Each structure stands twice: as structure tokens, then as C-alpha cells.
Amino acid sequence: MTSSVRPRATSHLDALESEAIHILREVAAAFENPVLLYSIGKDSSVILHLMRKAFYPGKPPMPLLHIDSTWEFREMTDFRERFARQQLGLRVIVKINEEGRRAGVNPFDFGSNAYTEVMRTQPLKEALTEHGFDAAIGGGRRDEERSRAKERVFSFRDRNHRWEPRNQRPELWNIYNTWRRPGECLRVFPLSNWTELDVWQYIEREQAPLPDLYLAKPRPVVMRGDDLIVVDDERMRLEAGEQPELRTVRFRTLGCYPVTGAVESTASTIGEVVQELIETRYSERQGRAIDRDEACAMERKKREGYF
Amino acid sequence: MTSGTIAPALSTTAVRPVEKDLLRFITCGSVDDGKSTLIGRLMLDVGAVYSDQIAALQMESEKHGTNGGEIDTALLLDGLEDERQQGITIDVAYRYFATEKRKFIIADTPGHEQFTRNMATGASTADLAILLVDATKGVLTQTKRHAFIVSLLGIKHVILAVNKMDLVAYDEATFDAIRGDFKRFASKLDITDVRFVPLSARHGDNVAEPSARMHWYEDGSLLHQLETIYVGSDQNLRDFRFPVQWVNRPDNVFRGFSGTIASGSVRVGEEIVVLPSGKRSRVRSIVTMDGTLDEAAAPRSVTLTLEDEIDVTRGDYLCRPGNQPHVGRTGEAMLVWMSETPLNQGRPLWFKNAAGRAVCEVESIRYEVDVNTLHRKQSDTLRLNAIGRCSLSFHQPIAYDAYEKNRKTGAFILVDRITHETLAAGMFLDYGLSGDLAGSEPRFLPARRVQSPIDDSHRLQRYGHEPFTVLLTGLPASGKTTIAKHLEKRLFSRGAVGVLLDGESLRHGISKGLGFSKEERSENLRRGAEIAKLINDSGQFCIAAFCAPEESMRQQFCEIVGRHRVVHVHLDASVAACRLRDTTGRYLAADNGEIYGFPGVTAEYETPATPDLTIVTEELIDLEAAAGKLIERLASGICSGGGSVAVAKS
Numbered sequence: 001m002t003s004s005v006r007p008r009a010t011s012h013l014d015a016l017e018s019e020a021i022h023i024l025r026e027v028a029a030a031f032e033n034p035v036l037l038y039s040i041g042k043d044s045s046v047i048l049h050l051m052r053k054a055f056y057p058g059k060p061p062m063p064l065l066h067i068d069s070t071w072e073f074r075e076m077t078d079f080r081e082r083f084a085r086q087q088l089g090l091r092v093i094v095k096i097n098e099e100g101r102r103a104g105v106n107p108f109d110f111g112s113n114a115y116t117e118v119m120r121t122q123p124l125k126e127a128l129t130e131h132g133f134d135a136a137i138g139g140g141r142r143d144e145e146r147s148r149a150k151e152r153v154f155s156f157r158d159r160n161h162r163w164e165p166r167n168q169r170p171e172l173w174n175i176y177n178t179w180r181r182p183g184e185c186l187r188v189f190p191l192s193n194w195t196e197l198d199v200w201q202y203i204e205r206e207q208a209p210l211p212d213l214y215l216a217k218p219r220p221v222v223m224r225g226d227d228l229i230v231v232d233d234e235r236m237r238l239e240a241g242e243q244p245e246l247r248t249v250r251f252r253t254l255g256c257y258p259v260t261g262a263v264e265s266t267a268s269t270i271g272e273v274v275q276e277l278i279e280t281r282y283s284e285r286q287g288r289a290i291d292r293d294e295a296c297a298m299e300r301k302k303r304e305g306y307f
Numbered sequence: 308m309t310s311g312t313i314a315p316a317l318s319t320t321a322v323r324p325v326e327k328d329l330l331r332f333i334t335c336g337s338v339d340d341g342k343s344t345l346i347g348r349l350m351l352d353v354g355a356v357y358s359d360q361i362a363a364l365q366m367e368s369e370k371h372g373t374n375g376g377e378i379d380t381a382l383l384l385d386g387l388e389d390e391r392q393q394g395i396t397i398d399v400a401y402r403y404f405a406t407e408k409r410k411f412i413i414a415d416t417p418g419h420e421q422f423t424r425n426m427a428t429g430a431s432t433a434d435l436a437i438l439l440v441d442a443t444k445g446v447l448t449q450t451k452r453h454a455f456i457v458s459l460l461g462i463k464h465v466i467l468a469v470n471k472m473d474l475v476a477y478d479e480a481t482f483d484a485i486r487g488d489f490k491r492f493a494s495k496l497d498i499t500d501v502r503f504v505p506l507s508a509r510h511g512d513n514v515a516e517p518s519a520r521m522h523w524y525e526d527g528s529l530l531h532q533l534e535t536i537y538v539g540s541d542q543n544l545r546d547f548r549f550p551v552q553w554v555n556r557p558d559n560v561f562r563g564f565s566g567t568i569a570s571g572s573v574r575v576g577e578e579i580v581v582l583p584s585g586k587r588s589r590v591r592s593i594v595t596m597d598g599t600l601d602e603a604a605a606p607r608s609v610t611l612t613l614e615d616e617i618d619v620t621r622g623d624y625l626c627r628p629g630n631q632p633h634v635g636r637t638g639e640a641m642l643v644w645m646s647e648t649p650l651n652q653g654r655p656l657w658f659k660n661a662a663g664r665a666v667c668e669v670e671s672i673r674y675e676v677d678v679n680t681l682h683r684k685q686s687d688t689l690r691l692n693a694i695g696r697c698s699l700s701f702h703q704p705i706a707y708d709a710y711e712k713n714r715k716t717g718a719f720i721l722v723d724r725i726t727h728e729t730l731a732a733g734m735f736l737d738y739g740l741s742g743d744l745a746g747s748e749p750r751f752l753p754a755r756r757v758q759s760p761i762d763d764s765h766r767l768q769r770y771g772h773e774p775f776t777v778l779l780t781g782l783p784a785s786g787k788t789t790i791a792k793h794l795e796k797r798l799f800s801r802g803a804v805g806v807l808l809d810g811e812s813l814r815h816g817i818s819k820g821l822g823f824s825k826e827e828r829s830e831n832l833r834r835g836a837e838i839a840k841l842i843n844d845s846g847q848f849c850i851a852a853f854c855a856p857e858e859s860m861r862q863q864f865c866e867i868v869g870r871h872r873v874v875h876v877h878l879d880a881s882v883a884a885c886r887l888r889d890t891t892g893r894y895l896a897a898d899n900g901e902i903y904g905f906p907g908v909t910a911e912y913e914t915p916a917t918p919d920l921t922i923v924t925e926e927l928i929d930l931e932a933a934a935g936k937l938i939e940r941l942a943s944g945i946c947s948g949g950g951s952v953a954v955a956k957s
Contacts, residue, residue, distance in 0.1 A: 017608075055555060172431040
């Protein structure tokens with residue numbers, strides 16, 4: 001099948017796509033043992049799609065790593081198995097902090113800080129060390145949160161997976177410094193220059209598959225503080241007087257279900273999501289308790305190795 | 308309504324989003340020029356800040372703000388904890404916003420002492436620069452520095468934003484004076500498009516909307532300029548350059564070369580050349596997951612397959628045979644030094660460009676640019692934030708273009724091989740052999756010829772022999788160095804004074820950085836000839852051992868040294884004999900294509916037609932016989948001029 005060159009000039013989505021593919025190929029070529037951190041959210045779904053494009057007709061030459069906090073939405077883990085593992089036939093590594101699970105670490109009793117540290121950051125660091133990964137690709141975008149605006153595309157981490165903002169490598173043109181010593185690792189963010197809207201427009205244009213949680217439908221929810229929490233399974237601890245009710249909601253961002261706020265919405269197709277997004281006055285992360293804990297919470301978590 | 312509900316848009320432009328074009332720009336200004344305020348204002352006015360972020364900003368403005376409780380837009384930008392607590396800005400930050408017409412990426416660089424490094428970083432990916440000037444201060448040294456770096460990094464469009472117009476009563480004359488000042492200065496730089504916008508970032512005049520207080524200004528707001536400026540022509544659409552990033556071999560059938568088209572375009576069926584190997588083929592297909600293409604252009608990332616099974620690896624360039632970049636082992640470049648550790652000349656460093664990596668050395672610093680005066684000064688090192696022009700040599704041939712002609716294939720970084728720190732950003736200058744550069748003015752007055760005060764006859768008396776040069780030529784491993792050494796020993800023991808000059812040894816010093824192309828081999832021999840001439844001029848003998856595979860090169864050698872002084876000795880041995888004798892592995896490497904243009908294997912070796920002497924070294928190198936023959940020859944006199952070369956000092 002042969003089609004001709006698109007007559008129009010390069011659009012911003014074309015430019016961002018090309019840049020991201022360049023970054024993904026650079027990772028494959030310059031590192032011995034890279035991995036894609038696959039969180040099953042929209043950003044890592046876009047990266048997975050870009051990865052298929054970058055190495056077509058070959059398969060992406062690296063495994064996927066999912067840090068399973070055990071509190072993800074069931075639909076996310078289903079999607080991981082059905083799409084990434086079965087349909088695409090990719091190698092998917094699932095890492096769970098078993099010790100944390102045995103100790104019953106959950107977001108209700110431990111606070112989101114300690115919970116995140118035990119069920120996400122720790123197993124992530126362990127998995128990286130265990131498998132000897134020297135590059136870990138993530139879906140971080142610079143528009144998400146203020147400390148991310150200064151994050152590099154190829155972000156250097158020391159042997160303890162720590163990020164030091166004063167010690168970052170300058171990043172020039174599209175020529176990335178990929179040198180590292182044994183034990184050192186780089187985090188790579190191919191979507192650095194994308195905004196939330198870019199991601200959704202791209203998903204719409206490319207018909208990239210992602211979990212249905214992003215589309216509005218009636219779901220059982222409780223109102224907790226300012227957040228609409230979806231009751232995803234029987235482990236959800238209801239407080240006195242709380243009675244789940246069906247509301248038409250969707251998610252702008254996905255994390256652990258007990259700490260991820262949904263938004264009321266009627267957008268049930270990707271096109272409607274895009275439209276809704278250009279009209280909203282609220283930022284993407286308003287539903288994530290983890291960012292609001294205290295000022296600069298994200299920066300501190302990152303210094304300690306959080307993605 | 309809960310905050311979890313999506314509120315209706317403030318703007319009524321609920322149109323379908325479309326794919327837009329992308330403008331990357333950098334903002335530069337000194338500490339108090341109001342840069343953060345301007346960017347914050349711009350983002351606020353175009354609606355790039357969400358309500359919950361504005362609410363947070365309001366709280367912070369009351370706590371840390373400098374605007375008397377009003378929203379301090381500068382606080383939007385200083386994101387890092389250290390920055391907000393200590394009031395410092397650490398590094399380049401990237402911001403994003405979009406209007407109906409365009410998507411924008413801002414590289415926001417701090418104006419502090421590390422500005423050169425940070426600015427170069429931000430400017431490297433930008434199409435346009437906003438230079439901020441304080442209307443109460445006018446064009447400062449700092450403004451000129453910024454403009455110089457912007458020009459050096461190849462940005463063709465500059466908007467001079469004259470801020471704080473509110474503090475000069477929106478006065479047109481003040482603006483005009485600043486505009487005139489900057490225009491005069493910018494004419495010295497390589498910036499093709501300069502625009503001027505008077506504005507007040509604090510009050511929003513001429514930022515997103517035209518100001519009612521500056522009716523005299525009619526060119527539209529800053530945002531209007533950003534939305535309409537045309538940067539498409541900055542792209543190099545002419546020269547097809549495809550750095551191979553990744554060889555895609557999913558199975559035994561498919562073999563494709565993946566990369567991002569750096570410039571130009573390519574069509575199926577077109578002939579291409581692989582650099583640096585020089586092998587040729589044709590494009591069989593342009594593969595993408597969305598289907599194959601007939602043609603693809605920069606900046607697309609694609610996968611190409613070729614008609615022939617030729618060797619192509621990561622780091623190679625695919626180009627058109629009639630339009631190739633320079634390939635060589637030397638280069639001239641501007642460096643922006645980014646490390647606390649100063650440049651140490653001659654130390655091997657990692658080099659990385661669009662295609663791949665190599666080892667390189669900075670051979671010399673031609674000059675350093677004083678960024679305050681733009682004058683050139685002598686320097687033997689480059690320190691943090693210094694900019695200088697340097698000569699580089701590479702341990703393998705590198706393909707590159709001049710940065711001026713191609714921002715993608717003319718750029719590179721240097722990385723420390725031990726610490727892995729990014730040391731410098733580099734931009735290649737127009738190339739030319741041995742550093743003769745097109746378009747650069749001569750730096751010295753024409754050279755004079757200095758006459759020695761010592762008479763030739765006095766030298767003859769002192770040394771007991773006339774000066775002469777023995778030129779030993781032959782295939783690699785034909786015995787040149789071995790015979791040369793033995794001859795030197797014999798001559799030395801007889802009291803003669805002289806120097807042994809070996810073509811290979813020259814490459815460690817005098818010819819460091821020269822490669823093995825025909826031109827570079829010829830240049831190495833030319834340098835050898837000039838040295839032999841100097842040695843002979845001083846009354847001493849010279850034994851010169853060079854492969855010299857071409858007759859014209861040997862002739863040139865004799866002309867430079869003086870025909871009457873040279874005995875040309877050809878060491879005669881077949882390629883097969885030399886290959887057997889070779890212990891250095893070079894023949895093997897040449898067979899495997901690791902060495903480029905190897906005489907007798909992959910390059911022609913012209914047997915000398917009329918050497919002064921031929922010594923056959925096919926079976927063995929009989930040193931005594933060879934040296935004896937040579938000395939006999941020298942003693943019998945060689946010169947057509949009649950005098951004899953008296954080797955013996957009786």
C-alpha cells in the first residue's frame with residue numbers, strides 16, 4: 001500500500017510524534033537494558049503506541065514494567081493483560097511490594113505519602129535494581145506540575161535512583177547525553193513537550209487503545225472531601241454515612257482508585273473528551289491527592305526516586 | 308457544583324481543536340527586566356492557567372508576592388522549592404501554551420551568571436528569541452550578550468520586547484531610541500529578522516492585546532507577533548541528511564534503517580550514498596506503521612529500506628551522491644563551554660552529534676570571544692560559560708555540515724569520558740583542509756622569509772657532509788621504517804648529523820588529526836617535505852619514510868625539498884609479501900573495511916617509474932645490503948648539479 005506525502009505542513013502533533021519516536025529509538029540504541037514503565041494510564045498508552053510506531057515492523061525491543069500497587073482499578077490490570085500482553089505479545093513484568101501487601105499497607109490507614117513510598121517508590125527502585133535496567137521510560141510531561149517544567153528528557157539518576165535538580169545535564173538540540181556507569185540509570189520522558197490536550201488529540205487522531213475509565217459512564221461513587229471516589233471493589237472502606245451512588249463520571253488521570261478523583265462528565269467518546277478538555281477551567285491533577293499533600297510534594301518524592 | 312465537575316469555559320470559542328503548527332521560542336532578560344512577569348502574564352492572558360492554579364497563585368501572591376496583594380504572575384514560574392525559598396532560578400524551564408493559531412513551547416532561561424550555558428541550551432531548540440529590555444535602562448551589555456548568543460546558536464528571528472513602558476509614561480521617543488540602539492548593534496550579527504514591541508508586562512499592555520495607551524505603535528501585540536511570524540523558511544529543505552539511529556532487523560527478511568530526517572526530503576527510488584563508507588544504493592521503500600510512503604521530509608522519523616545489502620550502521624549518514632556533507636577527521640567549531648572544569652587541550656573526549664559518537668580532541672583554541680565586547684582574544688583554555696573557536700580532531704572520519712547551513716548536522720556536544728558531564732555545545736564552521744576557512748579574515752600579516760645568518764659552507768665544515776634527504780617509499784610493511792632506522796644508525800656511527808622522519812610518527816604530532824583520504828595523505832607528505840627542507844637547510848641529513856602511493860605526491864615532495872638533495876629509494880615488494888610480513892593487523896583491517904583507502908588493498912598504489920634506487924624486499928629485508936647500497940649511492944653523489952654528497956667523514 002502506498003500513499004502520498006501529506007500535503008499540509010507538519011502539524012504540532014506530527015512534530016511531537018517525530019520527536020518522541022526519535023527519543024524512543026535513541027533509548028533502544030544507546031542503552032543495554034531499557035524498560036518502559038507502564039502505568040496503564042493515557043500517557044503510557046500513548047508511549048506504547050509511539051513505541052509500536054518507532055520499531056515497526058519489529059516489536060518494541062524492551063519489556064514493560066508495571067509497578068502494581070495492588071490498589072489499581074481492576075479495569076486497568078485487565079487492560080494490561082488483554083492488550084499489552086496478549087494482543088501485542090509484549091513481555092510485561094509486574095512488580096508488587098509483597099512485604100507491603102502482607103503488612104496490609106493501604107491508602108486509608110497509612111496516608112498517601114507513606115502508602116506511595118511503600119507501594120510505588122520502593123518496589124520501583126527494587127525492580128530497577130533487580131533487573132539491572134539502565135534506562136526507564138516514563139510518561140511524565142512538563143506541563144503536569146511545576147517542578148516537572150525543569151525535568152530533562154533524559155534525566156540522570158544516581159545509583160540510589162535519586163534526582164538532583166542542581167546536577168542535571170544540559171540538554172542541547174536533540175543530541176542526548178546517554179552515558180552512564182554501571183548501576184546508574186536514566187529516566188526518559190518522550191512526552192516531555194506534550195500537554196494534556198496534545199495527548200488527547202493524539203489519541204483521537206491515532207485511535208490509540210486505552211482503558212475505558214477515561215470515558216464517562218455511570219459508576220458507583222462516594223463524595224469524599226472534594227473528591228469523587230469510585231468504589232471499585234469490596235476493599236473500599238466506607239465511612240459512616242457514606243452510601244455509594246451511581247453518577248456519570250470519568251477520569252482525567254488514573255492512579256490508585258481510593259485516592260484518584262473522578263470528574264462528572266458526559267464525554268463518552270474520545271472526541272467528546274477532547275472537546276471537554278478545551279473548555280475546562282480545571283487542571284488535570286486537581287483529582288490527585290498526592291500532589292496536594294504539601295507544597296513541593298512532588299519535587300521531594302522525585303528526589304527520593306518517585307517517577 | 309463540586310470542584311470535581313468540569314466548569315463551562317470562560318472563553319466562548321468552543322471550536323473543534325485543530326492541528327496547529329509549533330513555534331519554539333526562548334526568552335532572555337536580566338534579573339529585573341520582568342521576564343517571569345511577562346511569561347506569567349502571557350500564559351494567564353491566553354488562558355493557559357487553570358482556575359485551580361489561579362486560586363493557588365492568589366494564595367501564594369499574598370504570601371510571597373511583590374505586587375501588593377495583586378496576582379504576582381512571576382510566581383507561576385519559579386517552580387522548584389529552592390527557587391522559591393531562596394529566590395533563585397536554577398535552570399532552563401519549559402512552558403507550554405496554545406492559542407487558536409499555534410502551539411508554543413517556551414524555553415525560559417534565567418538571567419543569572421550561568422546565563423551563557425543556560426541560554427545556549429534553551430536557544431539550541433528555538434526558532435525565535437524574545438529579548439527583554441527595561442525601558443528605563445535601554446540596551447545594556449547584557450542585552451548585547453544575549454543577542455550574540457542567540458545569533459551564534461542560529462536563531463534567525465528576534466523580538467526585542469521593551470518592557471516597563473508604564474515607567475516611562477508610554478513614551479514613543481524612548482522606545483524609538485532603544486530601537487535605534489539595538490538595530491545598530493544587531494547589524495553586526497547574523498540575525499535576519501528583528502522586531503520591536505513596547506509593552507508593560509505588569510499591566511498587560513501589548514502583551515496579548517494591543518495597548519490603548521500606545522496608539523503610536525501599530526504592529527500588534529507580542530502575542531500577535533508570536534502567532535504570525537513565519538519561521539518555515541528556516542528549515543533546510545534542500546540537503547537530504549538522514550542519520551541512521553537504529554538498524555531495524557526484526558527477522559531474516561526485513562532490514563531497515565530508522566532515523567529522523569534531519570533536513571531535506573527523500574523519495575522512493577532515489578540514489579543514496581552511505582557516509583563515511585561511500586557505498587551507494589537506492590531507496591527501496593519508506594516504511595511507517597501507517598503504511599509505506601512515496602516521499603518523506605524533515606522532521607519526520609521514518610524507516611528506510613535499500614535496494615542492496617550494503618553495510619549500514621548506527622552513526623552513518625544517508626545522503627544524495629550529488630549533495631554530501633563534509634567527511635573528515637578534523638573540524639573547526641565554535642564551542643560554548645559548560646563545565647566548571649576548564650577545557651584541557653589534547654585530552655580525548657566523547658563527541659556526539661545527530662548521527663552518533665566518536666572520540667575527539669580539541670587540538671587548539673584559535674581565539675576566545677569576549678561576550679561583553681565581542682572582541683577576539685588569545686586564550687589557552689575555555690572556562691565555564693566561555694565561547695571560543697577551536698580546531699578538533701577525531702579518531703575516525705566524521706560527517707558534518709557547517710552549522711550555519713544546517714542546524715541539525717552541524718551541531719554536537721562534548722562529554723567527559725570519566726565523569727560523563729556534558730562539557731560543551733559545539734557548532735561546526737565552514738570546513739576546509741588544514742583550517743583554511745572560507746569567509747574568515749586573515750588573522751596575521753603575510754609571513755616573512757627569515758634568512759639564516761650562517762653560511763652553508765660553515766655548516767658543511769661543521770658537519771663534514773652536505774645536507775641530503777633519503778626518501779624511502781613503498782607499500783605498508785615493505786620495510787621502510789626498518790631500513791630507515793638501520794640507515795640512521797649507520798650514518799650516525801659515521802659521524803653524520805641528521806633526523807629520521809617517519810610518515811606514521813608525524814601523525815602523532817605535526818599531522819595529528821589528519822585522516823587517510825587521498826587529500827589528507829598528500830597533506831601529510833607535504834608537511835613531511837617542508838620539515839625535510841628545514842632540516843636540510845640547517846645542514847643536516849633527513850631520512851624520510853613515507854608510503855607515498857602516488858607519483859604526483861612523490862614529485863611534489865622532491866620539488867619542495869629540492870630535487871638535487873633527494874635520493875628517492877623505492878622498496879619493491881608485492882602486496883602479498885607485505886601482507887605476510889605485516890604484524891600490525893592493518894591489512895586485515897583494510898580487508899574488513901575498517902580502514903578507509905588503504906594503498907594496495909582499497910586504494911591504488913602506483914609503482915614509481917624512475918626511482919633513484921630500487922631495493923627489492925620481496926623475500927627478506929637484508930638490512931646490511933640495503934644500507935650499504937644506499938651509502939654507496941650517497942657517497943657517489945646524486946645531484947645533477949655536480950657536487951657530491953660526502954657521507955664519510957674520514
